[in-house]
Amino acid sequence: MDLTTFYYILAGVLVVLGIVGTVLPALPGLPLVFGGMLLASWASGFEKVGWVTLVVLGLLTALSMVIDFAATAMGAKRVGASKLAIIGSIIGTFAGLMFGFIGIFIGPFVGALIGELIHTRKLDQATKVGVGTWVGILVGTVLKLGLAFAMLGLFAIFWFF
Numbered sequence: 001m002d003l004t005t006f007y008y009i010l011a012g013v014l015v016v017l018g019i020v021g022t023v024l025p026a027l028p029g030l031p032l033v034f035g036g037m038l039l040a041s042w043a044s045g046f047e048k049v050g051w052v053t054l055v056v057l058g059l060l061t062a063l064s065m066v067i068d069f070a071a072t073a074m075g076a077k078r079v080g081a082s083k084l085a086i087i088g089s090i091i092g093t094f095a096g097l098m099f100g101f102i103g104i105f106i107g108p109f110v111g112a113l114i115g116e117l118i119h120t121r122k123l124d125q126a127t128k129v130g131v132g133t134w135v136g137i138l139v140g141t142v143l144k145l146g147l148a149f150a151m152l153g154l155f156a157i158f159w160f161f
Helices: 003-021 029-043 051-078 083-120 123-160
Strands: none
Touching: 003 029, 003 123, 029 051, 029 123, 051 083, 051 123, 083 123
16 A cells, blocks of 8 residues: 555545544544545645635634534523533533433533532523533534535535546
8 A cells, every 4th residue: 555545544534533523522523524635635736625625624624613612602601501501511521422422412411400500509490501502512513514514525526526
């Protein structure tokens, strides 16, 4: 196997890990996707995908990071989440990783709920905050997945056409 083939395989692995990372919070999703695309472009000598396309892809990657934080914060803020609820949501997200795919979705809700319960001692408010935070995370994940596939589509258009 020559070195260029190795680079293409590594680029593909980065892209796949990045797609997985758009759902799993432990992996930097779209930065990995972008890194894979950048590596593939570099391996081809930037003949198929040039710097203008890579700048656009880089901007989409930056946008994904803004979406990640903004969607969660807006979901939490919309329902009046306290700082403890937001911290709980972050802790719950990482704790949820230990429980597999279902834990990724339940963890942020439980964390936000517990954080808000500690803060307000009101179950109805804590539940509302947990759901709002969870919806924010879910919306952010959907938007990031959409961006990931838009980036892949853009890259594929310039690579093959």
